[in-house]
Amino acid sequence: MSYEQRAVHLRAAIPEIPAEQVLDMLRHDDAVLIDVRDAEEVKGGLPEPAQHLARGQLELNIHHLVDDVHRPIAVMCASGLRSLFAAESLINLGYTKVFSVRGGFKQWKDAGLPTRVPQQLSVFDRERYSRHLLIPEVGEKGQLRLKSSRVLLLGAGGLGSPVALYLAAAGVGTLGIVDPDVVESSNLQRQVIHGEDQLGKLKVDSAEAAIHRLNSQIKVIKHPVLLDESNALSLLQDYDLVVDGSDNFKARYLVNDACVKLGIPNVHGAIYRFEGYVTTFAASDEAPCYRCMYPELPPPEMAPSCAEAGVLGVLPGVIGLLQAVEVIKLLLGIGRNLSGKMLRVDALNNEFSMLDIDKAEQCLCSHHRDEIQIKPIEAFACAI
Numbered sequence: 001m002s003y004e005q006r007a008v009h010l011r012a013a014i015p016e017i018p019a020e021q022v023l024d025m026l027r028h029d030d031a032v033l034i035d036v037r038d039a040e041e042v043k044g045g046l047p048e049p050a051q052h053l054a055r056g057q058l059e060l061n062i063h064h065l066v067d068d069v070h071r072p073i074a075v076m077c078a079s080g081l082r083s084l085f086a087a088e089s090l091i092n093l094g095y096t097k098v099f100s101v102r103g104g105f106k107q108w109k110d111a112g113l114p115t116r117v118p119q120q121l122s123v124f125d126r127e128r129y130s131r132h133l134l135i136p137e138v139g140e141k142g143q144l145r146l147k148s149s150r151v152l153l154l155g156a157g158g159l160g161s162p163v164a165l166y167l168a169a170a171g172v173g174t175l176g177i178v179d180p181d182v183v184e185s186s187n188l189q190r191q192v193i194h195g196e197d198q199l200g201k202l203k204v205d206s207a208e209a210a211i212h213r214l215n216s217q218i219k220v221i222k223h224p225v226l227l228d229e230s231n232a233l234s235l236l237q238d239y240d241l242v243v244d245g246s247d248n249f250k251a252r253y254l255v256n257d258a259c260v261k262l263g264i265p266n267v268h269g270a271i272y273r274f275e276g277y278v279t280t281f282a283a284s285d286e287a288p289c290y291r292c293m294y295p296e297l298p299p300p301e302m303a304p305s306c307a308e309a310g311v312l313g314v315l316p317g318v319i320g321l322l323q324a325v326e327v328i329k330l331l332l333g334i335g336r337n338l339s340g341k342m343l344r345v346d347a348l349n350n351e352f353s354m355l356d357i358d359k360a361e362q363c364l365c366s367h368h369r370d371e372i373q374i375k376p377i378e379a380f381a382c383a384i
């Protein structure tokens with residue numbers, strides 16, 4: 001059968017729908033619109049509600065976009081011919097409700113239907129993040145999501161160092177850093193973002209230099225201030241997510257209260273000698289928060305004198321990177337996160353254990369967000 005004969009045959013076999021009808025299908029029938037044109041072709045624009053999956057990738061990757069074979073799929077190309085062949089392939093794969101959009105993208109545009117210009121990674125970024133692009137759960141869409149994400153790191157110390165370096169390497173586009181301190185020689189045993197040549201300099205400056213050596217495209221926003229009740233909300237409000245690597249209880253309560261009020265997830269890490277803890281306070285209605293675990297600031301005599309207690313230098317590397325993994329998953333909306341769970345790491349005995357965190361009924365996180373006030377918190381330092 002010649003190409004023309006096959007096309008005639010397909011036109012008879014594959015249901016075609018006019019572009020104007022597609023929006024109705026998307027709205028009322030939970031349909032999905034797939035634009036199968038090449039990457040070059042969609043650079044100029046594609047239907048606003050369409051997912052792009054180039055013809056050459058269709059059979060391999062369609063299950064990532066549509067896992068229910070009975071979900072209606074409208075396939076679109078430039079003029080409505082390639083989409084017939086693509087639709088035939090989908091039917092052969094077992095999809096039961098496949099349509100071809102008559103007239104393709106040309107018809108869509110002529111009808112004045114909504115379009116968008118897709119964000120795309122540059123050639124350099126494609127190479128740089130190629131190992132991410134190979135993972136279906138990340139892919140180009142996920143990498144673009146990371147690029148547009150804004151993460152605030154509370155502290156550029158033991159935990160903040162590995163988090164900042166790995167998030168920068170992974171392509172998280174904007175990193176804010178809150179830290180009023182300067183680099184001291186006792187920091188270098190674990191705060192690997194700083195070096196000897198940065199001694200005496202502000203940690204935010206030192207961290208920025210290291211981040212830009214690794215990835216010059218990352219926007220670093222420096223906040224060389226102490227987090228307190230007067231600035232917590234304004235510091236946090238422009239970020240998608242906060243990483244708490246703070247070294248004192250006051251900051252932990254403050255960042256918790258502000259994150260709950262603003263609805264921003266908080267990835268929390270803490271370290272003590274050979275032990276570390278990681279959890280995510282998701283800031284959703286069902287999720288517990290830091291105060292659900294510790295309703296009140298512990299009395300000073302109960303809190304360890306951390307400068308004396310010490311910490312194994314590599315432990316914040318382990319805990320910080322577990323936080324970084326949480327961050328990436330949360331930003332991409334993939335996998336299972338640590339909301340409601342506390343991962344405890346005992347490095348001395350090689351034990352990883354998971355503890356449950358229950359939501360406390362009377363906790364601040366059960367209040368309406370508007371009612372939450374950011375109050376002063378009695379401070380005492382825990383300076384690991």
Ligand SMILES: [Zn+2]
Pocket residue numbers: 288289290291292293359360363364365366
């Ligand atoms: Zn709570």
